[in-house]
Amino acid sequence: MAELSDKPVVASRETIVTPGWQRWLIRVRAYFWKEVNEIRRQPLLILSLIIGPLLVLILFGSTYVNSNPRVRTAVVLPAEGIPGLEEEQLRQVIGLNFDLRLVTKNQAEAEALLASGAIDLIQVLPDNIFQTMRSGVSPEISFTANVINPLVEGWVQYLAYAQVNEINRTLLVVTTARAQEEAAGIRVRVVDFEGKILEFEQGISESRKEGAEQDLKTFIDFLDELNRILPPQEVLAQHSDELAQLRPILTRVRINLRDVRRALLDETLTEGLLELAKTRNDLQLLSGTLEIFVNIAPDRLVSPVKLSYRNLRGSAYSAVVYYSPGVLALLVQHTAITLGALALVRERLMGAFEVFRVAPVSLHQLIIGKYLGYIVFIGLATLSLIIAMLVIGVPLLGNWLQFAGLTLLLIIASLGVGFLISTLSGSDSQAIQLAMISLLLSIFFSGFFISVDSFAPLALPVVYAIPMSHGLAGFQHLMLRGLPPSPGSWLGLSLISIITFGLVVIITRRQLLRA
Amino acid sequence: MIATQKQLAIHAEGVEVDFGNGAGIFDQNYSVPEGTILGMIGPSGCGKTTTCRVALGLLAPQRGTITTLGRTPTRFTAEDRERIGYIPQQFVLYPRLSVAENISFVASLYGMSTRQIKVRMDELLAFVDLTDARDRLGQNLSGGMQRRLMLVGALMHDPALLFADEPTAGIDPVLRQRFWEYFRRLRDEGRTLVVTTQIVSEAIYCDYVAVMRQGRILAVDTPMGLRRRVLGGEIIDLTLGDPENIGRALATLRRWRDVVKSVRVAPNSETDLHVVVEDAREYLPEVLNRLENQRPRIVVASAAPLDVSYDDIFIRLMEEAQAPQEADHG
Numbered sequence A: 001m002a003e004l005s006d007k008p009v010v011a012s013r014e015t016i017v018t019p020g021w022q023r024w025l026i027r028v029r030a031y032f033w034k035e036v037n038e039i040r041r042q043p044l045l046i047l048s049l050i051i052g053p054l055l056v057l058i059l060f061g062s063t064y065v066n067s068n069p070r071v072r073t074a075v076v077l078p079a080e081g082i083p084g085l086e087e088e089q090l091r092q093v094i095g096l097n098f099d100l101r102l103v104t105k106n107q108a109e110a111e112a113l114l115a116s117g118a119i120d121l122i123q124v125l126p127d128n129i130f131q132t133m134r135s136g137v138s139p140e141i142s143f144t145a146n147v148i149n150p151l152v153e154g155w156v157q158y159l160a161y162a163q164v165n166e167i168n169r170t171l172l173v174v175t176t177a178r179a180q181e182e183a184a185g186i187r188v189r190v191v192d193f194e195g196k197i198l199e200f201e202q203g204i205s206e207s208r209k210e211g212a213e214q215d216l217k218t219f220i221d222f223l224d225e226l227n228r229i230l231p232p233q234e235v236l237a238q239h240s241d242e243l244a245q246l247r248p249i250l251t252r253v254r255i256n257l258r259d260v261r262r263a264l265l266d267e268t269l270t271e272g273l274l275e276l277a278k279t280r281n282d283l284q285l286l287s288g289t290l291e292i293f294v295n296i297a298p299d300r301l302v303s304p305v306k307l308s309y310r311n312l313r314g315s316a317y318s319a320v321v322y323y324s325p326g327v328l329a330l331l332v333q334h335t336a337i338t339l340g341a342l343a344l345v346r347e348r349l350m351g352a353f354e355v356f357r358v359a360p361v362s363l364h365q366l367i368i369g370k371y372l373g374y375i376v377f378i379g380l381a382t383l384s385l386i387i388a389m390l391v392i393g394v395p396l397l398g399n400w401l402q403f404a405g406l407t408l409l410l411i412i413a414s415l416g417v418g419f420l421i422s423t424l425s426g427s428d429s430q431a432i433q434l435a436m437i438s439l440l441l442s443i444f445f446s447g448f449f450i451s452v453d454s455f456a457p458l459a460l461p462v463v464y465a466i467p468m469s470h471g472l473a474g475f476q477h478l479m480l481r482g483l484p485p486s487p488g489s490w491l492g493l494s495l496i497s498i499i500t501f502g503l504v505v506i507i508t509r510r511q512l513l514r515a
Numbered sequence B: 001m002i003a004t005q006k007q008l009a010i011h012a013e014g015v016e017v018d019f020g021n022g023a024g025i026f027d028q029n030y031s032v033p034e035g036t037i038l039g040m041i042g043p044s045g046c047g048k049t050t051t052c053r054v055a056l057g058l059l060a061p062q063r064g065t066i067t068t069l070g071r072t073p074t075r076f077t078a079e080d081r082e083r084i085g086y087i088p089q090q091f092v093l094y095p096r097l098s099v100a101e102n103i104s105f106v107a108s109l110y111g112m113s114t115r116q117i118k119v120r121m122d123e124l125l126a127f128v129d130l131t132d133a134r135d136r137l138g139q140n141l142s143g144g145m146q147r148r149l150m151l152v153g154a155l156m157h158d159p160a161l162l163f164a165d166e167p168t169a170g171i172d173p174v175l176r177q178r179f180w181e182y183f184r185r186l187r188d189e190g191r192t193l194v195v196t197t198q199i200v201s202e203a204i205y206c207d208y209v210a211v212m213r214q215g216r217i218l219a220v221d222t223p224m225g226l227r228r229r230v231l232g233g234e235i236i237d238l239t240l241g242d243p244e245n246i247g248r249a250l251a252t253l254r255r256w257r258d259v260v261k262s263v264r265v266a267p268n269s270e271t272d273l274h275v276v277v278e279d280a281r282e283y284l285p286e287v288l289n290r291l292e293n294q295r296p297r298i299v300v301a302s303a304a305p306l307d308v309s310y311d312d313i314f315i316r317l318m319e320e321a322q323a324p325q326e327a328d329h330g
Helices: A020-040 A043-063 A087-095 A107-116 A129-134 A150-202 A206-229 A233-237 A246-266 A269-294 A298-302 A319-350 A352-358 A363-391 A400-424 A428-445 A457-465 A467-481 A487-514 B048-056 B099-109 B114-127 B143-155 B173-188 B200-205 B223-231 B243-255 B280-292 B310-329
Strands: A072-076 A099-104 A121-124 A142-145 B008-020 B023-033 B037-041 B063-068 B084-087 B161-165 B192-197 B208-213 B216-221 B234-240 B262-265 B272-277 B300-306
Touching: A020 A043, A020 A363, A020 B099, A043 A319, A043 A363, A072 A087, A072 A107, A087 A099, A087 A150, A099 A107, A107 A121, A121 A150, A142 A150, A150 A206, A150 A246, A150 A269, A150 A298, A206 A246, A233 A246, A233 A298, A246 A269, A319 A352, A319 A363, A319 A400, A319 A428, A319 A467, A319 A487, A352 A487, A352 B084, A352 B099, A363 A400, A363 A487, A400 A428, A400 A467, A400 A487, A428 A457, A428 A467, A457 A467, A467 A487, B008 B048, B008 B192, B023 B048, B023 B192, B023 B216, B037 B048, B037 B173, B037 B200, B048 B063, B048 B161, B048 B192, B084 B143, B099 B114, B099 B143, B114 B143, B143 B161, B143 B173, B173 B192, B173 B200, B192 B200, B200 B223, B200 B310, B208 B223, B208 B310, B216 B223, B216 B310, B223 B234, B223 B310, B234 B243, B234 B280, B243 B262, B243 B272, B243 B280, B272 B280, B280 B300
Parallel strands: A072 A099, A072 A121, B037 B192, B037 B208, B084 B161, B161 B192
Antiparallel strands: A121 A142, B008 B023, B008 B063, B208 B216, B234 B272, B234 B300, B262 B272
16 A cells, blocks of 8 residues: 655645635535436436337337227127118128127127127127017117226227117118108109099099099008108208108198098088198198108208318327327426436435535535436436427427426426425335336326326316426427417426425425434 | 643533433533544444534534534534534445545535635545546445545545544455554644544544443543553563462562552463553563562563553453443342
8 A cells, every 4th residue: 555645634725715605506516516427327317218218109109000999899690681781881880980800690609709808899780670660669789898998998888879870870861762762652643642632622423432432542551651651750850841841741631631531431522622622732732842852862861960070280190299298298207206206315315414414505505406407417308309309290389488498397396296205205116116106197197198187176186286287288289289388387387396395395404404 | 531731622511312222322521622533432332423423513412512613513504514524434425426526526515616626636535545546436446445535525625623433444454554544644734533433442543532332431531541541550561480489579569569559460370460550661670670689589581561452441441331330230
């Protein structure tokens, strides 16, 4: 070992005395550089914090196809099929929303697949749909699912509802077309029967009486059939006023003709000439209305309301762009919370607090220095990520200054949460655990994947206590809509920053006194 | 109590901090003159660190008064703290910072400017022989280098008073001796040091030694003073040529009360006598003369001052402190 140096160990005294305010800043700077130097010595940490999430975002964007779950479905057809609906049509209708894996008439086979988990849903279509409908009973499509995901179950129920609506509409179109076809034939008979009524008005011979009565009965039967096959009154009424009168006219004609038939049998026909004339007029009206009815496209009759959609922005963003503000907010928050969570607990456990107490430093210098160190590091990391996002096409339509301000506030608020975790943790691992819980909370409650509106009011305090909730909303406004963040975003982040700073100062002061 | 003409760096009277269950420090009375080294020696848990923490203002005494550098420690201002250095027991510098960065950090806490730090760091790294390691990370330093790094950190702001809590624990004897060279050098340049240790033999390096047990200071004195206090003086070890003469030798020396404070047969020996005198080297020739002048002559085969280790002195102090307690319990 070398000999001791002969130089005195007493410091070379400087004549310049450092002013008090400068010493204050030097102490803050001490913590600042200590944090910066410690972090920059961990390149893997920096890589994992910046490159990692960016790669995840790119992978997500390049592979994301659809947000709807794929519901693997089997359709069980009735043994005789569905009259009027071809199997191919059925496949097209069901395949719109469901991943149709099997169309079968063997229900047991489908149930076995459902039980084994090979499919998620069975749809059993009913026998004799039209016959059942005619008997006044609603045919039922039975859906049986085997899903464990509540969101998927919600989707299945919604899609089942949409599908049944679509089938109902299709059936309505088919029956309406059929009704129009029959109505066209009946209309010819109506025109023809106008002549017969005229004949009745002029008087009918005894020899024609029996034939006329038979004609009348046959015609009434046709009108009854017409009444049965016509679409519901609501469908007719929603199209036009003329069609709204079709059923009332038909009903009136049927009643009148029954009266005419009765008068013919009672031989009192001549006493009701006026009614006969009215009936003839009604038949003319019926003929005209039927002409309107048969000439309307069945689609227009069943679905008179058309859908028109326009997105003011042309089209929505791609998924990768839409989720980018959320990823940015999540990354900023998670980085700040994780680093902050370890910042104080490590020093407290290694005994540095004792050294800080002996040294002429104040608690505020300690806290402010640490805040500054982490703000600079996380700020640089965030800047790198933003540049990378801009390169891959994520827009920033809003004001840059507001964006920088919101990012800074999000970093400060998140650091506050991290430091608070650090003050409350008894060990490194506990701090990491709490940071992970905060991450989990953020994913569920910040509006990242699940809309904030989906939660009961009870959860709102949790939502508002998460910095990312405000950061995400603000970033989406700024980046994707080009709007300034709402006052709520600024206020939320400011409150979290102030409250956490206050709590960190109070708790750390107590811990320093115990050091 | 150490009596001295010098100014007192630390002065404690009746200081007590009771943690309960017998833990704490009790009735501590001691003073540390400026420009001296006070060694606090005692077993683990005897209250050495607590004593330092009270003097540093980290703990407030429940009873008694204490001043450090003329101020009540719990009311230290930043300026007061700038005059104090502290090396805690464990390594609390940062593993991911280099030696220079660690030193800069600690120095900045004391408000030193970048220029001041640079000049001072060069001086102190040379002092502790760490100049070549200035860019090495804390995590890559050996235990001894870590200790030296902490010493540099504590000295950067040129404190008038340095507390070092077991700075030599767990390091090899060569480096331990080197540390004490640093400390004595600092003392020679006018600083006051309070150094705690469990290694009793290190008492020899201190100007004053406080022997501690169960939170109490059993004795505070110079190393020599402690020795005298325990042994009653210094010991001359005599080996008689003829064991038959041991009775006459004992009687002869016991009669010489002006010089001989006590004399007894050495433990486990039939020929050796331990003669306690004020100054062994001064009185050795006279003791020999007196025995050899007897008729018939008492032949002394060998004679030399007995170097009693501080471990033995420490053990005797402990036994003395324990005896009244046992008597109380018995």
